[in-house]
Amino acid sequence: MMNRIDKKLKEEGKLLSIYFTAGYPSKDDTVDIIFKLQESGVDMIEIGLPFSDPLADGPTIQDSSSEAIKNGMNTNVLFNQLKGIRNKVSIPLIIMGYFNPILQYGVEDFCKKCNEIGIDGLIIPDLPMDYYEENYKSIFKKYEIYNMFLIAPQTSDERIKKIDSISDGFIYMVSSSSITGSKDSFSSEQLEYFERIEKMNLKTPRITGFGVANKKTFEAAVKFSKGAIIGSAFIKNLDSGGIESIDKFIKSIRD
C-alpha cells in the first residue's frame, strides 16, 4: 500500500498542511482539531509533540508547547488520544517533535506505535541525517514510517542532494533563517532561494514551512513548492478564535 503522504503528493494542485501543538489549548483538543482540519479541507496535518526546550521554534510554538506540557500532554497521552483516529481520518498525519522525547520513548517503540495508530511519518528537526541513516533508518523502514528532513537557505547544494536522496515523502523547505514566527510576505532573498532550489530539479517534492501565515504567503510559497505548512499563524488563530474558528481560518487561506 502506498504511504498516504506519497499519495497526497501525487494529487493535482497545491497542498495545505497545518501544524498544531498537541494538548493545546486543552489537553483533549487533539482529536477534535484533527477532525476539524480534515473537515475544512486541509491536505495534511503535523501533530506537534510538545517539548520543553523547542530551540528551533518561535515564541508562539514555544508558548503553546509549555502550555501543552502543563496541561499534561506527553507521548503516552498523545498516542492514547490518537488510538482509532484512522477510523475517521484519511489525510496524512505526521508527528513533528524534538528528538529527546522520542529517544526516551525508544525510537523503535515510537515507530511501532505510530504504525499501529496509522501515523504516516515523522519530522524530527534535531535528528541529523547521518545519525538517522546509521542508527534508525532501518527501524523507520521496518514500521513504514516516513522521515522527512529539512533544508534551509544556507544548506549547501551538495547536502540538499543528499537530503533529496534520503528523504521519504517530501522535503520540508524552511522558508527563511528566521524562526521568530510568521511574517506577512517573503523577501526577495527568500524568493531567490526558492528559485535556486526549484532549479535543482530534486526528485522529492517540497513543502514550504516557516513564515507561511495567510493566503498571500501561502500562494507565494506554493509557487515554488508542492505545498506549504502553516504553524504559528494557525496557533495564533486558535488563541483568538478557538477551535470553532478553524474552518474560517482554513477557508481564508484556500478561498
Next chain:
Amino acid sequence: MMNRIDKKLKEEGKLLSIYFTAGYPSKDDTVDIIFKLQESGVDMIEIGLPFSDPLADGPTIQDSSSEAIKNGMNTNVLFNQLKGIRNKVSIPLIIMGYFNPILQYGVEDFCKKCNEIGIDGLIIPDLPMDYYEENYKSIFKKYEIYNMFLIAPQTSDERIKKIDSISDGFIYMVSSSSITGSKDSFSSEQLEYFERIEKMNLKTPRITGFGVANKKTFEAAVKFSKGAIIGSAFIKNLDSGGIESIDKFIKSIRD
C-alpha cells in the same frame, strides 16, 4: 619676671587645671568660661584652639571642636576675644591646639600674639620634640612662651629624660593610652606607670591628663603628680549644666 606657670607650680598643694574648647558651646563663651573658672578656684586653664581633625582626642572633644568651628571660632577670633584678658585673670593660661592652625598663622606670629595677650604657654600634641628644638625653640624663648610636652605609658625612660630636659613648666603626663574619653578610675597598670615615672625623679613637675573626670580620679592622679587636667568631663558638664554649673562642677572636684 617668673612665668605664671612656674610660679603656680611652686605653690603648695595640688593643682587643678581645666581644658575647654574655645568657641563652645557658643562662639563668645570663651572669656566668660575663663572668668568663671578663675572664680571657682581653678589653678590653670588650657584653652583649646579647635581643629577640624583632632586625632588625639576622644569623641567629646572632637564634637566640641567641630561645633566650635561651625560657631565661627578660629585663631584670629580667639586672639581677639582674649585681648585684655590679663586685666582680670591672673592664673596661668595655656593654649592647647594641633600644629596645623599654628603653622598657618605662622609660628612666630602666633608666639608673639600669645606674648602680647599674656598667654603663658602652649601644648601642641602633634609637634614632635626634635622638630621643635630644631626649628622653633628659639622663637618660643624669644617671646617667653612655654612649650609643654607629653609623655605616655609607652614612652621610653630615655625619651622621658630628654623631654624632662627640654620641657618648660610641666610635663603633660598622659594617664593612659586610651583617648576614648574620661573613665571613672585608674587601673592597676596605670598606677604602676605613675609610680614608675615618680621614681625617675624628673626635674620638671608633672600634670596628669586624660581620664581625669571627678574627685576620685583627680585625687588618684595627683598622688603621683603636681596636678591634673580635666577636659572631657568638664565639657560634658557644660553640655548638661551650662556655664552656670561651672562653679558646682569645680567644687565637686575640690571639695
Next chain:
Amino acid sequence: MKYTVDKKGFYGNYGGAFVPEMLFPNLDELEKNYNKIIGDKDFQNDYNNLLKDYVGRPTPLYFAERISEKYKCKIYLKREDLCHTGAHKINNTIGQILLAKRLGKKRIIAETGAGQHGVATATVCALAGIECVIYMGAVDIKRQAPNVARMKMLGASVVSAESGSKTLKDATNEAIRDWINNPVTTHYIIGSVVGPHPYPDMVAKFQSVISTEIRSQLLEKEGTESPNYLIANIGGGSNAAGLYYNYLEDHNVKIISVEAAGKGVESGKSAATSVLGKIGIIHGSKTLLMQTNDGQITEPYSISAGLDYPGVGPLHAHLLETKRAEFMSITDDDAMLAGLEISKLEGIIPAIETAHAFAAFNYLDFKSDDIIVVNFSGRGDKDLNTYIDYFNL
C-alpha cells in the same frame, strides 16, 4: 580508553551535533576549520599573547597553607579567579573571538548563567570591536546583577530569557534561536563544554591551558607533574575539562567532579545530573541530563547560577560512565559554608560555583602527603549579594 572526541564528535556514547538543519552549515564551517585555525602558528601567537598580557596568565598555582592544615593534606589552588574578568571563562572567549575574526564573523552571541561567560564574551568583543548580544535568564539577571552591569559597561546588549526556569538552559535556547536567525554573520560563543560538536572539544582545548600550566608549576613546586587528585566544580564542565585535560590518560591522577545538589539530591530542587540524569539530548548534544520519563528537560536548581544547568558536557558523561571521574553532589548550604571558610582562612572569596569544590573536602579522606589541585574557577565578587543575604552579613 580514549577521552578525546572521535571523528563524529562523540566521546564514547556521548556528544554529536543534534541540531536543526538551519544550524548545520554553521557547525560544519566550525568543524572543518577549528582545528586548522587553532593549530595555526599565527593564531597560537595571538592567543598566547592575549592570555599572557591581557588575561594575566599563567595564573598562579598557590599552596594554600591554612586549608591544607585543616584538611591534613597538600592543597594547591589553581587561581583562575585571577584571570581578567574573574574566572576561567575568558580562556575560552579569547580563543573563540580570534577564531570568529578569522571566520570573518561580524557579530557575537552568547548565553550566560552566572554572568561570567557573558562578561568574558562582552570583554573580548569590546577588545575586538565586534557587536555582542548576551542571552541571560531573567532569574539570573536578578541574582547576578553586578555582572549584568559589567556587560553593559562593556557595550554588550543583554537580552532576558523569559521562558522555562529563566536560567542558563533557557538562555542557551534563546542564543541558539538567535544563531538560527543569523546564521551567516554571527558566531555563537558557547561558554562551556556543552552544545553540539565541535563546541565541547573546542572549549576544552581552549581551557586546557589550565592543566598545561599546572604540569610545569607542580613540577617546580613538588618535583612531580602529577597530583594525586584533581577537584573541580561542574556546571557544564569547562573549568573541569581544562583542569583534567592533560591528565586524562594519567591514571594515577584521581579526578573528582563536584556538582550542585541544590537543596538536596532528592529534594526536587537540584542540579545533580550525575545522580538524576539519564541519557538524552540537550542543546544539540547527547549526554546525561535531568529529564522527566517522557523526555521533558527538568528545571534545575542551584544557589549557584553557574551550576544551575540540567546537563553536563558529553566528555563528563563519558568520564562518569567509564569511571575515570568520581562525581559528588554538594548542597547549597555546604557550598555557602565552604565559601565563607575559604574566605576567612585563605583571604580569597570564591565564586559559589568554586565553593562547591571546597565543600567536597568534608566528605573525602586524604593522606597527609596527598597532593590535591583544586580549580579555583572564579572569584566571589559576583556572588556578594547572595553571600550577604545567606549569612546576614
Next chain:
Amino acid sequence: MKYTVDKKGFYGNYGGAFVPEMLFPNLDELEKNYNKIIGDKDFQNDYNNLLKDYVGRPTPLYFAERISEKYKCKIYLKREDLCHTGAHKINNTIGQILLAKRLGKKRIIAETGAGQHGVATATVCALAGIECVIYMGAVDIKRQAPNVARMKMLGASVVSAESGSKTLKDATNEAIRDWINNPVTTHYIIGSVVGPHPYPDMVAKFQSVISTEIRSQLLEKEGTESPNYLIANIGGGSNAAGLYYNYLEDHNVKIISVEAAGKGVESGKSAATSVLGKIGIIHGSKTLLMQTNDGQITEPYSISAGLDYPGVGPLHAHLLETKRAEFMSITDDDAMLAGLEISKLEGIIPAIETAHAFAAFNYLDFKSDDIIVVNFSGRGDKDLNTYIDYFNL
C-alpha cells in the same frame, strides 16, 4: 635632586612624623626596624613568593591597541587590576602583614576610602590569621558597598567613621585614634604613601615592584626600559609612587600625576590638592593639603572614593615643588566618560580612580612614537553602582 626620604623622614620640605607622643614608640619601632626587616632575605623570600603565588605577580604590561590608535601614541597599561583583590593596594598590605608578624603584632587596623585597601588588608589578615579592624567613612560605606561585604566575608570588622566629611580623611583619624588606644599589640597598615614617617617610604618601597616589573617588561617589548611618559592617578599617591619609583632619577621619563577635580577645581567640591593645597600637617605628615586660611582641613570631594582625600603624600608634594612631576586635575564627568570609553575600547572596566588617569589623554599631546605607561591601578567592579547610576545603564 634627591627623591628618596632623608634620615629625618623628609622629602625636601615634606614629610616627617607629626604625631602625638602616644604614637612615638610605635613609629620609632617601625622606623628602627622596617628597612632591616624588608632587606632581610627571609622576608624578601616570603614577600616575593606571596606576590607571585597569591597576588598573581608579575602583572602584565599590556599594549592597548585600540586606545593607542585613538590617542595616536603607544599606550601600555600596567595591569594592577589583575592583582588579587583587584588593585595595587595588596602589594603594600602583603608587605606590611609580613612586617607586622615579624614585629609580633596580634591585631591589625587600617583606614579605607574606596574599600580596596580595606579589602586588601582584610585579605592578608585572613591569610595570616590575625584580627582585623577596618575604619571606613560612613559615606564611603554606602558608595562602596561591595567592598564592605568583601571585608566582612574575609572576617574583618568594619567600623563606620561618623565625623567630618565621613570619608577617607575621617576614617584615617579614627584609625590613628585606635592605634593610640592600642599601641602595643596593634600594627596600623596605612594604605597609601601618606601618614607619618616611615609610612610614605615603606609603602612606596612595597609598591615599587610595579616599576621594577615595568623596566624589564618594557625592555622585552620595546627594547628600552624607559617610557616617555608615566601617568598615574593620585589619591594619597601609592600607585603613583610605585609606578614612578624606579624612574625618579631617570629625567628623560616625564611624569604626569592626575588628581580628582571633582565638580571642578574652583567649584568648592574637589580634591585637587596640587592646585588648592597649601603646606600643612595632615595625618602626621607635612605636605600639601586643602585647608582654610586658619588651618582647618577642608572636606574634599570626588566621585571616586579613593581620590577623595584633601592631601597628597609628601613625596608627591616634593615632586610637584621640584617640577619633577606635572599635575593635572580631572573632573568627575571627564573621569566617568573615560571609564566608559576604556571599557568599550579595551574590555577592561577601570576603577573610577584609574579612569581619572585616562581622562588626562584628552588634554595631552603625544608624538606617535611616544611610549606611555599608565598605571591601571584597579578594576571597576567596586564602582559598578556609581557607573550604573551615572550612565543610567
